[in-house]
Amino acid sequence: MKTMLTAMAASVGLLAAASAVQADERLLIGSTSSSSSHYGYFVAVNQIINSRVDGVSASVAETGATVDNLRRLGRNQIDMGLVTTNTGYHAYAGLEDFDGRPVDSRLLWVYTVAPQNVVMRRDADVATLEALEGVRFNPGITGSATEKTTEAVLRTLGISPDYVRGSTTDIVDAMKDGRVMGSAKSGVGNKLDGSSMDIATFTPISVLSLSGEQAETLRAEMPDVAIVDIPEGAGDGIPAYTTWAFGVAVHAHPDLDEEIAYQIVKAVMENPEPQANAFSAIRDADLAEMTLQVGTVPLHPGAARYFEEQGLEIPDALKPAQ
Numbered sequence: 001m002k003t004m005l006t007a008m009a010a011s012v013g014l015l016a017a018a019s020a021v022q023a024d025e026r027l028l029i030g031s032t033s034s035s036s037s038h039y040g041y042f043v044a045v046n047q048i049i050n051s052r053v054d055g056v057s058a059s060v061a062e063t064g065a066t067v068d069n070l071r072r073l074g075r076n077q078i079d080m081g082l083v084t085t086n087t088g089y090h091a092y093a094g095l096e097d098f099d100g101r102p103v104d105s106r107l108l109w110v111y112t113v114a115p116q117n118v119v120m121r122r123d124a125d126v127a128t129l130e131a132l133e134g135v136r137f138n139p140g141i142t143g144s145a146t147e148k149t150t151e152a153v154l155r156t157l158g159i160s161p162d163y164v165r166g167s168t169t170d171i172v173d174a175m176k177d178g179r180v181m182g183s184a185k186s187g188v189g190n191k192l193d194g195s196s197m198d199i200a201t202f203t204p205i206s207v208l209s210l211s212g213e214q215a216e217t218l219r220a221e222m223p224d225v226a227i228v229d230i231p232e233g234a235g236d237g238i239p240a241y242t243t244w245a246f247g248v249a250v251h252a253h254p255d256l257d258e259e260i261a262y263q264i265v266k267a268v269m270e271n272p273e274p275q276a277n278a279f280s281a282i283r284d285a286d287l288a289e290m291t292l293q294v295g296t297v298p299l300h301p302g303a304a305r306y307f308e309e310q311g312l313e314i315p316d317a318l319k320p321a322q
Contacts, residue, residue: 083249085249106300129211
């Protein structure tokens, strides 16, 4: 009898364990190449989800980053993933590469912002963006989001530089010897990137700022980019300036359960240290403020609920879609 009871208890225990496993919501997170520092960030996020969100079992998939992740979201192959805010808007609105083939995704949070810095040789005597007209200028490394976005911004502002194409190495060398007068480069938080600092070692540089009127034009006509104010000190002797930017975000499938989305966003917002250890650019960053400042598609209802509970005001453009 005792043996039978023991066996029955073991059987019940196994069934309970099996039920618990089956009760887990399994999520797949699309990231990027495993060689990227952003992949390490998503590994950290995955660990936070698995340790802090009850009833959820998540894993990270190596993918081709933003466009690949959006297409996977559209095919229900992943539940959430890395998406740059500008391309995320294009997909949501059915524009550019997604013309006629929109992908509905919802914003969870933004974890880093990439200001787009227009770095000039100081001896070019170009003090304003409009003075770039006809100047030999690199809009960003060939094939990059920076290149595409810079061209769109300057086209919107009615400015036509003499574009010079090339890799980062090509353009750094060309700026050093004066064959190119300036280049657009993604910043690292509120600092200039390493290649810009390399140029500045022996070649005095300046960074161009949007005028108030230009900033308003971009806000009205290019909702896929954010307008950000960079404080003094982006580089030695660089005063405060205003420029355009896009963020790197985590988007979710619109069908992701609201409570799960809420618990994920809560866990990520309240456990910053593992993320900063994996991706140093977010150390001391305010992820909630960043999300509400540069997000471009509606928040997932679960994410919106968390931010509202923190007393944050959600911009109209980010309010959950009905």
